[in-house]
Amino acid sequence: MEISVKNLEKYYSEKQILDIEDLVIEKGKITGLIGPNGSGKSTLLNIIAGLDKDFYGVVKYDGELINKSIYKNMTLVFQKPYLFKKKVSENIGYPLKLRKVDKEEIKIRVGEIIGRFEIEDLKDKKAHLLSGGESQKVNLARALVFDPKLLLLDEPTSNIDPESIKIMEREILRFNEETKGTVLIVTHNIEQSKRLCDNLIYLDEGKVGF
Numbered sequence: 001m002e003i004s005v006k007n008l009e010k011y012y013s014e015k016q017i018l019d020i021e022d023l024v025i026e027k028g029k030i031t032g033l034i035g036p037n038g039s040g041k042s043t044l045l046n047i048i049a050g051l052d053k054d055f056y057g058v059v060k061y062d063g064e065l066i067n068k069s070i071y072k073n074m075t076l077v078f079q080k081p082y083l084f085k086k087k088v089s090e091n092i093g094y095p096l097k098l099r100k101v102d103k104e105e106i107k108i109r110v111g112e113i114i115g116r117f118e119i120e121d122l123k124d125k126k127a128h129l130l131s132g133g134e135s136q137k138v139n140l141a142r143a144l145v146f147d148p149k150l151l152l153l154d155e156p157t158s159n160i161d162p163e164s165i166k167i168m169e170r171e172i173l174r175f176n177e178e179t180k181g182t183v184l185i186v187t188h189n190i191e192q193s194k195r196l197c198d199n200l201i202y203l204d205e206g207k208v209g210f
């Protein structure tokens, strides 16, 4: 999915948080979003995800304004994971259940992604009992399970050990290569952006720089 942002202005009270004249996030690529704390990265992600509608300007998805089918084909992985008080495997299968995929197929796809993420030991645990890093892994697995056309990631590996970062980066790359899904990832880790990203956007005080 290609994202185009035009004349985007976002305010909290009187304060301008975003001021973006023209920005395109290329289809099928992995784009990194970098910039200091408070520069507006999460705010921009929330707007693109359609969760924040309180802004001026236009955001288009393959040339269309946001609609039900676009919502269905994208997902945002939050900076702070939110999982249900249910088994990990049920959490991961949830986006498929929501999209009315049949039960047998859900079982197969959840099993497959649990294998890829090497989290077999977590699958029967209650998700609210996981550690911070474990939750982030499950959160990413849940986002990838339904092959979204647009994947928005807000610092997905901020609390993760090096071995698990390797697995998560491998799965993000695999997702992008295999499905050609578009990825927009916020990261403070320059090395990570070099490993993953085709393009970089630098945000500073709500403005795009290069």
Ligand SMILES: Nc1ncnc2c1ncn2[C@@H]1O[C@H](COP(=O)(O)OP(=O)(O)OP(=O)(O)O)[C@@H](O)[C@H]1O
Binding pocket: 012, 017, 035, 036, 037, 038, 039, 040, 041, 042, 043, 044
């Ligand atoms: N709900 C809110 N009400 C008022 N101000 C907000 C709100 N959410 C964010 N802000 C402000 O908007 C600015 C941008 O915040 P945002 O969370 O987008 O930054 P960020 O680039 O994601 O930072 P970080 O790297 O720390 O995650 C900050 O100055 C923040 O204080």
Ligand SMILES: [Mg+2]
Binding pocket: 041, 042, 043, 079, 154
């Ligand atoms: Mg943020």
